[in-house]
Amino acid sequence: xxxxxxxxRSLIKTAGAxxxxxxxxxxxxxxxxxxxxxxxxxxxxxGFNVPQTGPYADEGAxxxxxxxxxxxxxxxxxxxxxxxxxxxxALKGNGILGKKVEYVTGDTQTKSDAARASAKSMIxxxxxxxxxxxxSSGVAVAVQALCQEAGVIFMAGLTHSNDTTGKDKKANxxxxxxxSYMSGAALAPVLKNAYGTDRKAYHLTxxxxxGYTTEEAVRSSTEAMGWETVEAVKTPLAQTDFSSYIAxxxxxxxxxxxxxxxxxxxxxxxxxxxxxxxxxxxVNGKNFEIVVPLYSRLxxxxxxxxxxxxxxxxxxxxxxxxxxxxxxxxSFGKKYGFPPSxxxxxxxxxxxxxxxxxxxxxxxxxxxxxxALEGFEFDGLGNGPTLYRADDHQCFKDVLVVKxxxxxxxxFDLLEIVEVTPVAQVTYPPDHPQFAGGQxxxxxxxx
Amino acid sequence: xxxxxxxxxxxxxxxxxxxxxxxxxxxxFGTLGVVNFAHGALFMLGAFCAVTLNGILxxxxxxxxxxRTDFLGNPLKVKTPYVESWFGPEIGGAMIEWSVPLAxxxxxxxxxxVGVAIERGLIKFFYKRAHADQILVTFGLAIVLQEIIKxxxxxxxxxTPAPDAFTGSFDFGMLLGFDPGVIIYPYWRLVYFAFxxxxxxxxxxxxxxxxxxMVVRAGMADRETVGLLGINIDRRFTIMFAIAACVAxxxxxxxxxxxxxxxxxxxxxLVLSFVVVVVGGMGxxxxxxxxxxxLGILESFASMAQVVSLLPGINQIIIxxxxxxxxxxxxxxxxxxxxxxxx
Numbered sequence: 203x204x205x206x207x208x209x210x211r212s213l214i215k216t217a218g219a220x221x222x223x224x225x226x227x228x229x230x231x232x233x234x235x236x237x238x239x240x241x242x243x244x245x246x247x248x249g250f251n252v253p254q255t256g257p258y259a260d261e262g263a264x265x266x267x268x269x270x271x272x273x274x275x276x277x278x279x280x281x282x283x284x285x286x287x288x289x290x291x292a293l294k295g296n297g298i299l300g301k302k303v304e305y306v307t308g309d310t311q312t313k314s315d316a317a318r319a320s321a322k323s324m325i326x327x328x329x330x331x332x333x334x335x336x337x338s339s340g341v342a343v344a345v346q347a348l349c350q351e352a353g354v355i356f357m358a359g360l361t362h363s364n365d366t367t368g369k370d371k372k373a374n375x376x377x378x379x380x381x382s383y384m385s386g387a388a389l390a391p392v393l394k395n396a397y398g399t400d401r402k403a404y405h406l407t408x409x410x411x412x413g414y415t416t417e418e419a420v421r422s423s424t425e426a427m428g429w430e431t432v433e434a435v436k437t438p439l440a441q442t443d444f445s446s447y448i449a450x451x452x453x454x455x456x457x458x459x460x461x462x463x464x465x466x467x468x469x470x471x472x473x474x475x476x477x478x479x480x481x482x483x484x485v486n487g488k489n490f491e492i493v494v495p496l497y498s499r500l501x502x503x504x505x506x507x508x509x510x511x512x513x514x515x516x517x518x519x520x521x522x523x524x525x526x527x528x529x530x531x532x533s534f535g536k537k538y539g540f541p542p543s544x545x546x547x548x549x550x551x552x553x554x555x556x557x558x559x560x561x562x563x564x565x566x567x568x569x570x571x572x573x574a575l576e577g578f579e580f581d582g583l584g585n586g587p588t589l590y591r592a593d594d595h596q597c598f599k600d601v602l603v604v605k606x607x608x609x610x611x612x613x614f615d616l617l618e619i620v621e622v623t624p625v626a627q628v629t630y631p632p633d634h635p636q637f638a639g640g641q642x643x644x645x646x647x648x649x
Numbered sequence: 650x651x652x653x654x655x656x657x658x659x660x661x662x663x664x665x666x667x668x669x670x671x672x673x674x675x676x677x678f679g680t681l682g683v684v685n686f687a688h689g690a691l692f693m694l695g696a697f698c699a700v701t702l703n704g705i706l707x708x709x710x711x712x713x714x715x716x717r718t719d720f721l722g723n724p725l726k727v728k729t730p731y732v733e734s735w736f737g738p739e740i741g742g743a744m745i746e747w748s749v750p751l752a753x754x755x756x757x758x759x760x761x762x763v764g765v766a767i768e769r770g771l772i773k774f775f776y777k778r779a780h781a782d783q784i785l786v787t788f789g790l791a792i793v794l795q796e797i798i799k800x801x802x803x804x805x806x807x808x809t810p811a812p813d814a815f816t817g818s819f820d821f822g823m824l825l826g827f828d829p830g831v832i833i834y835p836y837w838r839l840v841y842f843a844f845x846x847x848x849x850x851x852x853x854x855x856x857x858x859x860x861x862x863m864v865v866r867a868g869m870a871d872r873e874t875v876g877l878l879g880i881n882i883d884r885r886f887t888i889m890f891a892i893a894a895c896v897a898x899x900x901x902x903x904x905x906x907x908x909x910x911x912x913x914x915x916x917x918x919l920v921l922s923f924v925v926v927v928v929g930g931m932g933x934x935x936x937x938x939x940x941x942x943x944l945g946i947l948e949s950f951a952s953m954a955q956v957v958s959l960l961p962g963i964n965q966i967i968i969x970x971x972x973x974x975x976x977x978x979x980x981x982x983x984x985x986x987x988x989x990x991x992x
Contacts, residue, residue: 256804257804257911257913258804259799259803259804260803260804260805433954435954435957436957438964438965440917442908442914442917443663443907443908445659445662445663445838445949446656446659446660446663446948446949446952446953446964447952449652449655449656449659449949450652450953450954452655452830452831452832452833453651453652453655453831466806466911466913469806469908469909470806470908470909473808473907473908473909474907474908477816477818477835477837477838477907478818478833478834478835479817479818479833479835482817482818483830500805501805503805503808504805504806504807504808504909504911505806505808505909506808506810506909507808507810508808520720521720531720531721532721535720535721536721540720541720611717611725612719612720612725614720615720
């Protein structure tokens, strides 16, 4: 055996070659996956994270229908829905950047931990490049934070708390749905016209984040026009019978009851309030009135005839007659046999907005998508001219004030639009106190 | 004073529901020795009997009204309930309007059949198993029943109104010399309270004054000896399970107009009803009823704004707080028999 002496030069060469060899896979991987779940094949996977079980399962089912419709339209199927009315013409009905859109679904159960687990699974196991959906602000805030950490885009579903684009805002997260502040700002002038400026309001507020921000928004906007808040009582989220909370309203000298409740809470508290004859009362020489700041048609259905004549606000309604809304209602109605809910609308629009942003950016890279969505102005998606504000990733658009219909003509015809509040009236500065705290930060592409 | 009276009234109707569910739970525990976590689901099934009958009575024929359009712009399909076509708009309309009281008759055979099916098909295999096994299997059954209802009826609450004659409120204040409108109370909640009192009285009378009831009470006291006397106590206990299911079901039927039924409503009542049973004394029927009303009233008082401002969060824990105090000071509950669930 001949032993060759190792020269200093050959040692350096060998070490250099080994170093390059070891580093190569990392360099290649980094090039192959410049960001989390970069689609490399002919398809791209989106993750639809909606409540499929639990109390908001019906709303979740409607969101899922909307997403399936959006996927169909993005891939060139069906009648194209809002693709034809959307002001941006980047989408061609050939998927996203030529890749066929596929999707996976997760069940949020309307629980933050379950929602995070299902979103995590869709990102890590299924390779979802974007997560969207949900029917609760708690879930939206939790999943938004997860997506920020994971380096994927989060397009929020139904979430109304100020905090989603306030103190809990994240660079990778975007909200199309309106918020508590906007509800208060839109409702106040209508309430002033209908009930006057000399009113005493009693608030019943669901004891969680969304309830607090909604109470704060409605209180500040109604107090600004002269109303007095006589009492604000927190009610447990799990409360089903609100009689013991309604009874003290009778003893107070309030002449308006504001129910900062959503979902089953709203159905039960409104039903109980009507049962106790509040709407038949005359206090301070005025008819007693009830206000529900956030309305949903699906929830209004649960409250039945009790919603008649009661004011509230909503993000969108199927009876709107603009081109985009008509196209969406036709498309959805023909496929499923009933009109879409506001949850379905916002989810469908979010899916389209994400796909459009990717097309315009020419990349699925979350940072490119963020750049494409920030400050993006669009129209034709059902809410009039809309801005995705760069400062907080909140959409600014008209807000609908609605009222429970007195004589519905069908089971879907429960709410009537009383005013389309112009966007200028519901716009606020990014540093508004109700949205204070938290930083948007910078986008995270992951990997 | 008026606030106190109002909260007592509130507590009475809430306590009625607790008492009715707890009564059924105690009947099953006292006779079969089974801790039935599916009892809340039986309450929910009762409420959905009312929803179902309302739906059946609303089954309609469709005709086209070319003068109106639906949301897609197609001619509107106008629905006319069959009962209105068959019996005329007045009688047919009244049948739909009174669907909740009518659902009592509808629910009794259904709930009895469900009770027998559950007892014969599942529970009887767990008589000699540990209470933990019984709790697991009945809790599993409750979830299955919930999911079945959600599959057919969806997750949203379904409005099931009371007859028009019972909408509106009764002015108690006027009766007691207060100003008008100070103490008002919904008619249907008064009906609920009266109905609960009737059912509770009926169950007690049945157990106290019938031979069947006497045998059941004997079986509750000493099952083995009753069996040795040649009496088929198992068959009687099956019937008692069916009766308990009916009591829970009827409580649910009448509760439907108070809060729109949803698939989860049974779970909302279940835990509270178990606390009621424990506070009243496991196996004690009078204890279950007394504790139901007591805790219902306490819960109402704890929800008053003045109380909550003094003790924040008390409204959410009052029932459990009372349960802890009772269990520490009197482990067998208010009216519990010595030896039951002890040792």
